[in-house]
Amino acid sequence: DGGITQSPKYLFRKEGQNVTLSCEQNLNHDAMYWYRQDPGQGLRLIYYSQIVNDFQKGDIAEGYSVSREKKESFPLTVTSAQKNPTAFYLCASSEGQSNTEAFFGQGTRLTVV
Amino acid sequence: GENVEQHPSTLSVQEGDSAVIKCTYSDSASNYFPWYKQELGKRPQLIIDIRSNVGEKKDQRIAVTLNKTAKHFSLHITETQPEDSAVYFCAAPGGYNFNKFYFGSGTKLNVKP
Numbered sequence: 001d002g003g004i005t006q007s008p009k010y011l012f013r014k015e016g017q018n019v020t021l022s023c024e025q026n027l028n029h030d031a032m033y034w035y036r037q038d039p040g041q042g043l044r045l046i047y048y049s050q051i052v053n054d055f056q057k058g059d060i061a062e063g064y065s066v067s068r069e070k071k072e073s074f075p076l077t078v079t080s081a082q083k084n085p086t087a088f089y090l091c092a093s094s095e096g097q098s099n100t101e102a103f104f105g106q107g108t109r110l111t112v113v
Numbered sequence: 114g115e116n117v118e119q120h121p122s123t124l125s126v127q128e129g130d131s132a133v134i135k136c137t138y139s140d141s142a143s144n145y146f147p148w149y150k151q152e153l154g155k156r157p158q159l160i161i162d163i164r165s166n167v168g169e170k171k172d173q174r175i176a177v178t179l180n181k182t183a184k185h186f187s188l189h190i191t192e193t194q195p196e197d198s199a200v201y202f203c204a205a206p207g208g209y210n211f212n213k214f215y216f217g218s219g220t221k222l223n224v225k226p
Contacts, residue, residue: 033213033214041219042202042218042219043157043214043216044216045213045214045215048213058213092214099144099164100145101147101159101162102147102159102204102214104149104156104157104158106155106156107154107155107156
């Protein structure tokens, strides 16, 4: 089944802990993105990567980190520095520039307890 | 950078009626305008898109219109059905070399049977 896979679907974290969200795609896409979705709000860009070993900050990168060591993988770490991490996180990929369709993973709901 | 605004935030229609959602964008160089549908707890999925070289595109009950001069584009759903109930997002590319998507804040559509 080709596509983009996020894991886990639900994640609970204690305050002060770092946590890593997984995102894997087998679509051979160059570009990958991480978005945060809060109730009643649109999708806000956290980080994006156009190519392996390169990534750029989005609009709300503070408290997050990423890596892009492999084309198919783009993990997101939510650090203890992120003041309000409880949210729904969506990973997406596209062929390249943002004038092509973005494919989304099923999302990870992170709750800080 | 690009600024995408979406209206209305909620829309309630009777089954069989039409629904229209509007978005405006700020970057006149943007050239691709997708619409995504997100059902509750699921991933956003592309339902229709339009490129800047055309003014309208239809796919069965769904259509998108683009006014480049006014920098706005709209989603039209005719003969609405209860399964059309979802959150709809518009998007436009932006950033250096159009390497990221900017999303609208979403419209929650409720189709009453």
